[in-house]
Amino acid sequence: MEQLTPSPRIRKSPFYNATVRDGVTDFTVYNKMLMPTSFGDPKAEYERLIKGVAMWDVAAERQVQISGPDAHRLAQYLSSRDISNMVSGHAKYIAMCDHEGHILNDPILMKLDENQYWFSIADSDMLLWCRAVAFERGFDAMVTEPDVSPLAIQGPLADDLTADILGEWVRSLRYFWFKETQLDDIPVVVCRSGWSKQGGFELFLQDGSKADKLYELIKSAGQKYGIGPGAPNHVERVESGLLSWGGDTAPESNPFEAGMAKYVDTDTDVDYVGKAALRRIAATGSERLFTGLILEGSATSEWPLPERAPIYFEGEQVGTMSAVVHSHRLGQTIALAQIKRSIVVERMPVEIISPTGMQSAEIHPLPFI
Amino acid sequence: MEQLTPSPRIRKSPFYNATVRDGVTDFTVYNKMLMPTSFGDPKAEYERLIKGVAMWDVAAERQVQISGPDAHRLAQYLSSRDISNMVSGHAKYIAMCDHEGHILNDPILMKLDENQYWFSIADSDMLLWCRAVAFERGFDAMVTEPDVSPLAIQGPLADDLTADILGEWVRSLRYFWFKETQLDDIPVVVCRSGWSKQGGFELFLQDGSKADKLYELIKSAGQKYGIGPGAPNHVERVESGLLSWGGDTAPESNPFEAGMAKYVDTDTDVDYVGKAALRRIAATGSERLFTGLILEGSATSEWPLPERAPIYFEGEQVGTMSAVVHSHRLGQTIALAQIKRSIVVERMPVEIISPTGMQSAEIHPLPFI
Numbered sequence: 001m002e003q004l005t006p007s008p009r010i011r012k013s014p015f016y017n018a019t020v021r022d023g024v025t026d027f028t029v030y031n032k033m034l035m036p037t038s039f040g041d042p043k044a045e046y047e048r049l050i051k052g053v054a055m056w057d058v059a060a061e062r063q064v065q066i067s068g069p070d071a072h073r074l075a076q077y078l079s080s081r082d083i084s085n086m087v088s089g090h091a092k093y094i095a096m097c098d099h100e101g102h103i104l105n106d107p108i109l110m111k112l113d114e115n116q117y118w119f120s121i122a123d124s125d126m127l128l129w130c131r132a133v134a135f136e137r138g139f140d141a142m143v144t145e146p147d148v149s150p151l152a153i154q155g156p157l158a159d160d161l162t163a164d165i166l167g168e169w170v171r172s173l174r175y176f177w178f179k180e181t182q183l184d185d186i187p188v189v190v191c192r193s194g195w196s197k198q199g200g201f202e203l204f205l206q207d208g209s210k211a212d213k214l215y216e217l218i219k220s221a222g223q224k225y226g227i228g229p230g231a232p233n234h235v236e237r238v239e240s241g242l243l244s245w246g247g248d249t250a251p252e253s254n255p256f257e258a259g260m261a262k263y264v265d266t267d268t269d270v271d272y273v274g275k276a277a278l279r280r281i282a283a284t285g286s287e288r289l290f291t292g293l294i295l296e297g298s299a300t301s302e303w304p305l306p307e308r309a310p311i312y313f314e315g316e317q318v319g320t321m322s323a324v325v326h327s328h329r330l331g332q333t334i335a336l337a338q339i340k341r342s343i344v345v346e347r348m349p350v351e352i353i354s355p356t357g358m359q360s361a362e363i364h365p366l367p368f369i
Numbered sequence: 370m371e372q373l374t375p376s377p378r379i380r381k382s383p384f385y386n387a388t389v390r391d392g393v394t395d396f397t398v399y400n401k402m403l404m405p406t407s408f409g410d411p412k413a414e415y416e417r418l419i420k421g422v423a424m425w426d427v428a429a430e431r432q433v434q435i436s437g438p439d440a441h442r443l444a445q446y447l448s449s450r451d452i453s454n455m456v457s458g459h460a461k462y463i464a465m466c467d468h469e470g471h472i473l474n475d476p477i478l479m480k481l482d483e484n485q486y487w488f489s490i491a492d493s494d495m496l497l498w499c500r501a502v503a504f505e506r507g508f509d510a511m512v513t514e515p516d517v518s519p520l521a522i523q524g525p526l527a528d529d530l531t532a533d534i535l536g537e538w539v540r541s542l543r544y545f546w547f548k549e550t551q552l553d554d555i556p557v558v559v560c561r562s563g564w565s566k567q568g569g570f571e572l573f574l575q576d577g578s579k580a581d582k583l584y585e586l587i588k589s590a591g592q593k594y595g596i597g598p599g600a601p602n603h604v605e606r607v608e609s610g611l612l613s614w615g616g617d618t619a620p621e622s623n624p625f626e627a628g629m630a631k632y633v634d635t636d637t638d639v640d641y642v643g644k645a646a647l648r649r650i651a652a653t654g655s656e657r658l659f660t661g662l663i664l665e666g667s668a669t670s671e672w673p674l675p676e677r678a679p680i681y682f683e684g685e686q687v688g689t690m691s692a693v694v695h696s697h698r699l700g701q702t703i704a705l706a707q708i709k710r711s712i713v714v715e716r717m718p719v720e721i722i723s724p725t726g727m728q729s730a731e732i733h734p735l736p737f738i
Contacts, residue, residue, distance in 0.1 A: 002373040003395045005406040006675035008691050009492055009616040010398065026372045029379065029398040032492075032615070037374040099504040104497065123378055123401075125494040128473065132501035135468040135642075145620070246401070247378040251514070273504075306375035322377050 010034060013059035014149050014211030022219075022229040030060035030123045036231045045230040046328060049198050053157035054230035055218055058195070058202070059149035059211075064107075064119040064126050066134075068141040074134055075117040079109060080255060080278060082268040086111045091176040091191060093263055095255035096126060101277030103255045104129060106245045108193060110178060120150065120204075122245035133273065148189075150202045151214060157225040158200030165221050166190060170201065178204075183217065186210045195232045197240035197367065234304055235325045238336055241292060241366030248290065248322040248336055250308075254278065256286035257338055259366060288319060289344040292364040295324065295333040295352070311337055311361075312351045318343050321352050327368065334368055335361065379403060382428035383518050383580030391588075391598040399429035399492045405600045414599040415697060418567050422526040423599035424587055427564070427571070428518035428580075433476075433488040433495050435503075437510040443503055444486040448478060449624060449647060451637040455480045460545040460560060462632055464624035465495060470646030472624045473498060475614045477562060479547060489519070489573075491614035502642065517558075519571045520583060521601075526594040527569030534590050535559060539570070547573075552586065555579045564601045566609035566736065603673055604694045607705055610661060610735030617659065617691040617705055619677075623647065625655035626707055628735060657688060658713040661733040662704040664693065664721070680706055680730075681720045687712050690721050696737065703737055704730065 004010075004027065011033040013019070019036050026038040036057050039045060048054040066075050076083050080095040091110045095103050096119070105126050107119040119126055131143040153162055162170045166181060170190060173179065178191030189204040205214055219227060237244070243258055255264050255278070266279040293311075308320035319339030327334050335352075343350065347363040373379075373396065380402040382388070394409040405426050408414060417423040435444050445452050449464040460479045464472050465488070474495050476488040488495055500512040522531055531539045535550060539559060542548065547560030558573040574583055588596060606613070612627055624633050624647070635648040662680075677689035688708030696703050704721075712719065716732040 002375070002403060004371040004373040005395045005397050006371070006673055007397055007613075007616055008674060008677045009613065012676060026374045028374050028376055034371060098500055125497060128494060129497040129501050131467055132498050133505055136502055136505035244376075244378065247376055304375055305377060307381060308377045 004029070013057050014205070014208035015057035015059055015151060015215050018212055018215035019057050019229060024229070031062045031121065031125070033060040033062070035060035036229070038231060039229045042235075044228065046233055046235055048226065048228050048230060049155050049196060049233050049236055050329070051156065052226045053153060053155040053161050053200070053222060055215075055222065055227055056152040056154065056229075056231050058152050058232065061120050061122075061150050063146055063148040063204070064121055064130050065144045065146045066117045066119070066130065066141055067115055067144070069115065070139040070141040071115045071117055074130070074139045074141045075109065076270055077137070077272050078119070078130055078133060080264045080272055080274060082265040082270050083109065083111075084270060088113045089177055089179060091178060091193060093176075095258070095260050095264055096129070097255065097274035097278065099274055099277065101254045101274045101281055102251065103245065103249060103253055103258055103260070106243060106258065106260065108176075110189075110191065118148070124246060147206065147208050149205045149208055149211060151205060151218070152194045152200065152202045153218065154194045154196045154200035154230075155198050161218070161222050161225050161227065162190070162201050165218065183214065186214050188214070195242060196236050197242070198236065234323070235327065238323050238325045238334055239327050239329065239367065239369045241336065241368065243290065244323070248338065250320075250338070253288075253338065254281050254286055256281055257288040257290060259290035285341060287341060288338045289341050290366070291337055291339055291344045292366045292368055293321065293335040293337050293350070293352075293361040294364045295335060295354075296360040298326070298333060310353055311339055312353070313340075313343055313348055318350065321354075324354065329369060334364070339363070373398070382426050383574070383577035384426035384428055384520060384584050387581055387584035388426050388598060393598070400431045400490065400494070402429040402431070404429035405598070407600060408598045411604075413597065415602055415604055417595065417597050418524050418565060418599060418602050418605055419698070420525065421595045422522060422524040422530050422569070422591060424584075424591065424596055425521040425523065425598075425600050427521050427601065430489055430491075430519050432515055432517040432573070433490055433499050434513050434515045435486045435488070435499065435510050436484055436513070438484065439508040439510040440484045440486055443499070443508045443510045444478065445639055446506070446641050447488070447499055447502060449633045449641055449643060451634040451639050452478065452480075453639060457482045458546055458548060460547060460562060462545075464627070464629050464633055465498070466624065466643035466647065468643055468646065470623045470643045470650055471620065472614065472618060472622055472627055472629070475612060475627065475629065477545075479558075479560065487517070493615060516575065516577050518574045518577055518580060520574060520587070521563045521569065521571045522587065523563045523565045523569035523599075524567050530587070530591050530594050530596065531559070531570050534587065552583065555583050557583070564611060565605050566611070567605065603692070604696065607692050607694045607703055608696050608698065608736065608738045610705065610737065612659065613692070617707065619689075619707070622657075622707065623650050623655055625650055626657040626659060628659035654710060656710060657707045658710050659735070660706055660708055660713045661735045661737055662690065662706050662719070662721075662730040663733045664702040664704060664723075665729040667695070667702055679722055680708055681722070682709075682712055682717055687719065690723075693723065698738060703733070708732070
């Protein structure tokens with residue numbers, strides 16, 4: 001663990017004070033913002049997510065807003081997926097790629113209306129990318145970062161809690177659909193989404209000055225469900241095979257190496273950045289694949305990994321491991337990795353230089369659970 | 370101070386292990402890389418910089434390399450300064466702006482040759498910006514992040530030490546000029562530069578695998594000068610009025626509000642991003658100015674500032690304070706701020722809500738020393 005020096009360069013989430021009151025102990029820096037990673041009791045945080053309900057400050061998942069007459073054209077041009085059939089109130093998981101097909105971010109794209117889209121981004125500054133493309137290509141569109149801060153409610157009891165707060169209608173909201181609404185005087189967009197596979201919602205707060213009120217309101221309503229604070233859960237996300245852009249991927253990775261093949265449309269008529277390159281890669285197959293691993297023996301003591309660890313097959317490096325955890329539910333040590341395609345396809349046994357020494361591992365498809 | 374969770378998303382500097390051996394205690398995250406901020410003894414680190422020599426791991430100042438036949442055209446198009454007269458081996462401090470004249474970064478631009486430039490960047494991902502502009506505008510140029518990691522040698526004894534290591538010729542290297550050379554088998558670009566006003570060099574290591582060797586070599590040669598580890602020094606940089614992009618500036622700041630007026634060319638024939646907008650701002654004058662403040666009473670106990678603090682004049686907010694320190698050399702509490710132009714020009718007295726309460730302050734031009 002490193003001590004982080006305070007700086008105005010590193011922003012605070014609007015929920016920062018609330019999480020401090022709730023005992024936050026650890027942070028990461030994500031989109032130049034402090035994002036909680038732990039409240040000091042990883043086991044309890046995991047249990048709440050799997051069996052109950054947890055609330056997470058994920059304000060660091062910033063929104064890049066595209067608005068104006070060319071909003072749709074620009075959103076499409078920036079997305080490696082055909083978004084022609086998107087309707088307002090719908091979200092899609094997409095890859096944003098550069099002109100060579102490298103993945104720059106894996107946001108959720110939300111269509112608010114014909115002239116307004118949000119890219120709810122992972123940890124890379126897509127505001128710069130989108131703004132440069134928009135201006136240089138002459139799109140009539142504004143690219144801004146609005147005052148929008150997601151708070152996630154995740155876990156099997158998230159539906160009950162969210163229905164208590166917002167009304168029974170939220171139960172019929174389908175996965176990746178959203179609606180603008182008010183909670184008292186607090187404007188939020190509620191979306192059935194979140195960076196776990198345990199179900200739940202993200203409330204996109206549209207007024208940072210009301211963050212404290214929203215946090216306390218959810219916390220209070222959640223008491224009967226045993227709600228507690230948490231953060232995107234490292235163990236659960238490995239079990240569920242959820243990608244961490246920039247953690248699991250390298251700068252030269254393409255979406256096919258990030259488990260995103262089914263979200264990339266190369267046979268579409270629409271044009272987007274990197275389409276020709278992605279078409280070439282799709283035709284020949286990417287060099288690596290994103291895969292799970294089951295490690296022999298017990299989990300490494302160093303958690304989480306501070307950097308990607310090399311993976312070997314018969315003495316040759318064939319990939320990198322980017323996350324390794326002990327799965328409480330599987331009773332096994334599992335990992336995420338990018339590995340040479342043939343090794344993954346043929347499920348060859350590999351070896352990893354982990355912080356605790358050389359360990360054997362076998363390929364396992366994602367998700368684990 | 371916050372505890373930072375390790376993650377492969379946050380890179381380690383090639384000098385990381387060396388700084389750990391040297392007792393690094395605190396970090397910031399800069400360009401998604403850990404950068405040391407302290408080795409546990411701020412007073413000693415300041416004294417070494419002011420009176421002796423210090424070595425800093427500033428590898429997080431990443432290079433965005435522009436190469437290829439259109440390298441010059443692209444470097445110019447990205448820079449709010451006329452670089453027509455730059456020759457190889459020369460560096461310039463420049464502003465990179467968006468199409469509306471907002472400052473996106475304040476790098477040092479280094480011209481290696483006609484077809485190769487480095488933007489040595491502050492903490493924003495200009496790789497994305499430069500790559501988008503290059504491709505969309507059809508420049509025949511590559512935009513990459515090379516394996517280049519600066520190590521700074523700063524302080525009045527930096528010349529003696531660097532001459533011992535590299536030869537007497539370095540004494541005649543002028544400010545912001547550089548040269549490619551070797552140190553044993555270690556390829557470096559040595560530039561008379563650095564983020565202090567105490568003199569010295571930056572050695573741009575061109576092979577990360579030799580970071581440990583370079584670090585130890587300098588440390589060993591520096592013993593006779595009392596060298597010790599350090600980091601860009603918060604107190605000295607405030608005394609010297611050095612800008613911290615993203616800390617002192619807000620997303621809507623333009624270069625005139627960042628003390629960079631003399632580095633912006635609006636009366637030039639060359640074209641660059643944001644020129645029309647900057648010309649308009651130059652004609653009317655920017656709303657705010659970057660200035661120094663002398664605070665009444667003693668320094669705030671909270672150091673450094675975790676976020677910008679509001680500044681008031683007659684009850685109205687007129688600016689923000691972004692850094693405040695006790696100057697050892699001045700015996701005063703001094704600060705950096707962005708404040709409404711008329712208040713700065715007329716040197717009106719202001720008030721700040723500092724972490725220790727309301728404090729009066731007077732405008733002081735930069736630098737302080």
